[in-house]
Amino acid sequence: GAGVSQSPSNKVTEKGKDVELRCDPISGHTALYWYRQRLGQGLEFLIYFQGNSAPDKSGLPSDRFSAERTGESVSTLTIQRTQQEDSAVYLCASSYATSYEQYFGPGTRLTVT
Amino acid sequence: TQLLEQSPQFLSIQEGENLTVYCNSSSVFSSLQWYRQEPGEGPVLLVTVVTGGEVKKLKRLTFQFGDARKDSSLHITAAQPGDTGLYLCAGHRTYKYIFGTGTRLKVLA
Numbered sequence: 001g002a003g004v005s006q007s008p009s010n011k012v013t014e015k016g017k018d019v020e021l022r023c024d025p026i027s028g029h030t031a032l033y034w035y036r037q038r039l040g041q042g043l044e045f046l047i048y049f050q051g052n053s054a055p056d057k058s059g060l061p062s063d064r065f066s067a068e069r070t071g072e073s074v075s076t077l078t079i080q081r082t083q084q085e086d087s088a089v090y091l092c093a094s095s096y097a098t099s100y101e102q103y104f105g106p107g108t109r110l111t112v113t
Numbered sequence: 114t115q116l117l118e119q120s121p122q123f124l125s126i127q128e129g130e131n132l133t134v135y136c137n138s139s140s141v142f143s144s145l146q147w148y149r150q151e152p153g154e155g156p157v158l159l160v161t162v163v164t165g166g167e168v169k170k171l172k173r174l175t176f177q178f179g180d181a182r183k184d185s186s187l188h189i190t191a192a193q194p195g196d197t198g199l200y201l202c203a204g205h206r207t208y209k210y211i212f213g214t215g216t217r218l219k220v221l222a
Contacts (some may be wrong), residue, residue, distance in 0.1 A: 004155070009171065031208065033210070035212075039213075040217070042119075042201055042212040042213055042214045042215045043156070043201065043203075043212040043216065045209060045210070045211070045212075046211075048208060048209065050208065056209075063190075081142075091155050091156075093155070101158055101161060102146075102158065102210065103147075103158070104155030104156050104157070105155050106153065106154050107153075107154075109188050
């Protein structure tokens, strides 16, 4: 079946602009995660969605970052007034609620100039 | 605060050599996962270990979860160029995954 997909694959934006990143999880996966990966580093947790429960936003680095998810489907991560330090790969992952296994998308590489 | 430390950070070895990557924490995890990530792609799950002391083998890769469920190791026997990539461990606690700092492995032919 189809895996996790993300769009766009690459995004170059000017400092101060807003960007929206999209994630399509695997069908039937109720849990969805967003992570940030800076060049050559590990993954930094940003936000977690589980079904209709309130999301865990504890990893969002500032109020410029927000995310939404419609039911158990598509999620969007929005970064407002982008800064150069926001440049990174943003990864989305989904899983069954009771499973230990996450499945990752290919990521969106964001470059803020 | 980095809860999971991996060592070494970088490793460059010749084809055929053996290697071990370590993942250490002061915190207990309900399970621990190992991923491999190649450039331009998301991490791909290799294995999940759940029980303290558990050992799992995946062809030439051997994974061990520490008895106290705070640390883990990945051993690769007779490394091949196809093993090249970024190896990440991730500890699972409730619904969160805490990722390690990563080990970048390069296997030279």
